[in-house]
Amino acid sequence: MAPEESWEVNGTSTTPSTAEKLLVHHKENHFTAGEVVRDVILGVSDGLTVPFALAAGLSGANAPSSLILTAGLAEVAAGAISMGLGGYLAAKSEADHYMRELKREQDEILTVPDIEAAEIGEILAQYGLEPHEYSPVVNALRNNPQAWLDFMMKFELGLEKPDPKRALQSALTIALSYVVGGLVPLLPYVFIPIAQKAMLTSIGVTLAALLFFGYVKGQFTGNYPLSSAVQTAFIGALASAAAYAMAKVVQST
Amino acid sequence: MAPEESWEVNGTSTTPSTAEKLLVHHKENHFTAGEVVRDVILGVSDGLTVPFALAAGLSGANAPSSLILTAGLAEVAAGAISMGLGGYLAAKSEADHYMRELKREQDEILTVPDIEAAEIGEILAQYGLEPHEYSPVVNALRNNPQAWLDFMMKFELGLEKPDPKRALQSALTIALSYVVGGLVPLLPYVFIPIAQKAMLTSIGVTLAALLFFGYVKGQFTGNYPLSSAVQTAFIGALASAAAYAMAKVVQST
Numbered sequence: 001m002a003p004e005e006s007w008e009v010n011g012t013s014t015t016p017s018t019a020e021k022l023l024v025h026h027k028e029n030h031f032t033a034g035e036v037v038r039d040v041i042l043g044v045s046d047g048l049t050v051p052f053a054l055a056a057g058l059s060g061a062n063a064p065s066s067l068i069l070t071a072g073l074a075e076v077a078a079g080a081i082s083m084g085l086g087g088y089l090a091a092k093s094e095a096d097h098y099m100r101e102l103k104r105e106q107d108e109i110l111t112v113p114d115i116e117a118a119e120i121g122e123i124l125a126q127y128g129l130e131p132h133e134y135s136p137v138v139n140a141l142r143n144n145p146q147a148w149l150d151f152m153m154k155f156e157l158g159l160e161k162p163d164p165k166r167a168l169q170s171a172l173t174i175a176l177s178y179v180v181g182g183l184v185p186l187l188p189y190v191f192i193p194i195a196q197k198a199m200l201t202s203i204g205v206t207l208a209a210l211l212f213f214g215y216v217k218g219q220f221t222g223n224y225p226l227s228s229a230v231q232t233a234f235i236g237a238l239a240s241a242a243a244y245a246m247a248k249v250v251q252s253t
Numbered sequence: 254m255a256p257e258e259s260w261e262v263n264g265t266s267t268t269p270s271t272a273e274k275l276l277v278h279h280k281e282n283h284f285t286a287g288e289v290v291r292d293v294i295l296g297v298s299d300g301l302t303v304p305f306a307l308a309a310g311l312s313g314a315n316a317p318s319s320l321i322l323t324a325g326l327a328e329v330a331a332g333a334i335s336m337g338l339g340g341y342l343a344a345k346s347e348a349d350h351y352m353r354e355l356k357r358e359q360d361e362i363l364t365v366p367d368i369e370a371a372e373i374g375e376i377l378a379q380y381g382l383e384p385h386e387y388s389p390v391v392n393a394l395r396n397n398p399q400a401w402l403d404f405m406m407k408f409e410l411g412l413e414k415p416d417p418k419r420a421l422q423s424a425l426t427i428a429l430s431y432v433v434g435g436l437v438p439l440l441p442y443v444f445i446p447i448a449q450k451a452m453l454t455s456i457g458v459t460l461a462a463l464l465f466f467g468y469v470k471g472q473f474t475g476n477y478p479l480s481s482a483v484q485t486a487f488i489g490a491l492a493s494a495a496a497y498a499m500a501k502v503v504q505s506t
Binding site for chain 2: 045046049050053054057058061063066067069070071073074075076077078079080081082085086089093096097100124126127128129130132133134136137139140141144147148150151154155158221222223228231235238239240242243244245246247250251
């Protein structure tokens with residue numbers, strides 16, 4: 001997730017008189033609607049790929065539609081839980097890690113302030129700053145422990161305070177999206193009992209969905225949408241080819 | 254370093270020498286043994302979970318070992334490609350994104366330096382710093398374009414320069430680890446033709462593996478290893494219970 005730019009350069013130059021006039025926007029750290037959409041895209045993209053490949057592989061092994069559905073939906077259930085619960089627990093762990101690091105920095109600020117103050121200097125010196133240039137910053141931070149703590153968390157440890165509600169939201173969104181994505185390639189097998197025919201339909205709708213979601217994903221990540229669409233579809237195609245080949249191999253032994 | 258001519262506000266265009274001097278020379282993210290181990294743990298943990306759950310689910314649906322192997326190995330092949338290739342392409346996209354943001358910051362530094370300088374102030378002001386305290390820093394950075402660029406990339410955008418070789422290495426490591434992880438719950442079905450019996454062995458070895466890898470994962474992420482072990486095993490158990498239930502439901506319709 002990229003932090004926001006507070007300024008867009010549109011090729012025009014400006015001549016502001018004071019620094020304040022240049023600061024147009026307050027930087028936001030979070031844009032929740034965008035994060036939800038991102039999670040949907042992630043979940044659906046994943047859900048489209050492996051269930052599709054598994055179903056295609058089993059079709060190649062001449063399994064009946066009913067069995068393909070059994071395997072496919074079981075995989076979707078397992079995958080959604082693995083992604084959803086796994087993601088949630090990972091986010092909680094990160095939050096715990098953040099709180100432990102926060103406490104440690106707090107302790108260091110209180111017990112060994114001179115060492116911590118020297119660390120501020122070290123950080124700023126990496127940018128070619130001389131002691132006489134950064135010492136006002138060090139002194140100001142020493143007199144403002146909360147700001148000092150925030151500064152160390154961000155600039156020494158590179159940690160952002162996680163939002164626990166986001167963790168749950170994100171996990172649920174990804175898991176549900178995975179289910180929705182997985183249903184796309186599997187639904188043809190519900191309606192078309194002959195697996196080989198269902199597979200053709202499945203390939204058609206899934207390919208279309210992969211291209212569409214790849215395109216949308218590209219727009220959201222700021223990458224070339226067409227390229228993203230092709231890559232997403234290609235991964236699906238390659239994964240299903242591998243599953244198909246593997247199924248054939250196992251069946252022949 | 255004396256200020257360059259092109260740093261004046263009135264919109265003079267960059268001189269080629271200044272542009273060339275903005276060497277893109279950033280800290281490389283070093284490849285460490287720790288990162289490889291982390292990728293192995295990630296891949297194996299994932300590989301242990303869904304293939305296990307799928308196999309358990311199909312056993313519950315009374316599928317023979319041969320079919321469970323077909324489905325399981327097909328899923329492992331598809332999953333490894335999805336994770337491996339998907340991860341690699343995502344990392345490449347991030348690298349492209351980084352280069353585009355880098356170029357944009359470079360352009361902003363050259364064309365609207367006053368705005369960029371004000372942004373430094375904005376960043377530091379978040380830590381309670383007054384203009385008279387941070388202006389030496391701003392001036393020092395203005396005289397050191399490379400450091401200024403590094404500072405903006407890190408503190409404004411929060412971006413680290415990605416290492417393209419790491420992307421490939423990481424993807425391959427995760428994909429291979431996924432395969433190894435997936436084989437653990439599936440091997441019993443190779444040697445034990447009666448699926449229900451194979452499932453018991455599969456549950457046993459997979460549970461042990463989940464606990465072990467969860468423990469190791471906990472040590473690497475700095476979380477309580479026992480807690481991590483239990484969580485990892487729990488996800489596996491829940492995912493397989495869901496797969497089992499789903500398979501039963503689908504078989505009964």
